[in-house]
Amino acid sequence: MFEKTGIPSAEMIMEKFPSIERINQGAVAVVECYKEIPCNPCQTACKFDAIKVGEDINAIPKVYSENCTGCALCLSKCPGLAIMVVDGSKSLDKIEVKIPYEFLPLPTEGQIVKGLNREGRHITDVRVLKVLNPKSYDRTPVVTIEVDRKFLYEIRNIESEA
């Protein structure tokens, strides 16, 4: 189905997520790269050897979550915008999620925006905690949102309105 719709199945998503114990320890990258394409900037971007593509740049990136600091450098480097960072260490009922967001208007800190799932459906409202857009991100801002924990495996996008 994924190849017909662009929507990964729940099983595919779960395979990309580290264990809930790891998520609860602190920020960690989730790399939703499901199909082999010739591409390896995620590996190049990572300073901690937490993402490996290897010799064959078509290989699917492998995440070594024990090395990942959740720094989110890879988020703005992935040409497919396929990476997000999740952090379950901040609260029992909320998670923090960092996503790349290349649309205007950029949300502002503290703003409540629509939280969307992988179909673009509005599933919950989320609070914007931080918006980072330094020059090194090369016009791919990274937005940190606070989301109800029950949407951990569903949240993937936001819609920011003027």
Place this chain on the structure above:
Amino acid sequence: MISVELAVIGGGPAGLCAALSAAKSGAKVLIIDKNKNLGGQLIKQTHMFFGSEKQYASTRGIDIPDILINELDKYKDKVEIITEATAVGMYEDGIITVLEKEENYFKLSSKAVVVATGAYEKALSFPNNDLPGIYGAGAVQTLMNVHGVKPGNKVLMVGAGNIGLIVSYQLMQAGVEVKAILDAAPKIGGYLVHASKIRRMGIPILVSHTVKEAIGKESLEKAVICEVDEKFNPITGTEKVFDVDVMCISVGLTPLNELLSMRGCEMKYIPQLSGIVPVRNENYETTVENLFVAGDSAGVEEASAAMVEGFLAGLCAAAKIGYRPKDFSERKNDYINQLKNLRSGPAGKHILAGIGQVSGR
């Protein structure tokens, strides 16, 4: 008559890299390009590129021409550029005729040539496909990303290959509503990371669908689409109507290389390379000696491969006319390995199958 050592026809990704590679080896190069600005299609590609560092992966396409032109600047005394100049013919004696700014028509002779003329967009036939509001994806990108003009307000994207997916995303970035993306194939053709990032914006992707007809008086008002069976025959009763003022046709590209046919290169129709392409050896030299090809004119692929082909063809063309640098083998092997790497995955399978049929000599 102008005489040069190496003529590069086309200043897109492949041509710029060919010129750079040849100049680096010491050859004097003339780049001819029909547009005002160098860079070819790169100047519209606001997204980040795939590939690896050597092919400027993760860099936005729009920023790559400047990187290459700055590099070319280091060889200022070796590189000449004529823009707004179209190579209109290439004759049996090797003479190229060029029309510059539609007024200056001149002959060009050279010791070697790299043809890097790119590709053109395929069309799609359906009733009223000539209504204003029905664009090729390239035109939409030119309007939006070069001139800052919105092509319309509500778009139906036809084609879920990489271009269709990327242009849909760029339309949304420009604040244009994309109603849906359709494709006659049963699967999404483009990279699925692109498909996913559009899908999570809420845009449906409809595979096994085609355009039945366009409706409108002065310009496009509605698009009627329908499902197709596995043989691409429309299924009656499955019609859907979209209120759109733009239909963006993105059904693939085909190599643009009539100059090579005219010159007498052996050409073959290779579906995997999207059309008629020249037979060439591993140096990208065609069956006509000292005539090289690179980029989409050799077979439609990603720009990353076009750039590496350009580097390879430029290196080999320069070597052929006496500029063989000490590190020739090292550079050549590097380019060949980069191409191998880019094509070694599932996405490159059909490309390799196509190239296997045109590798001569």
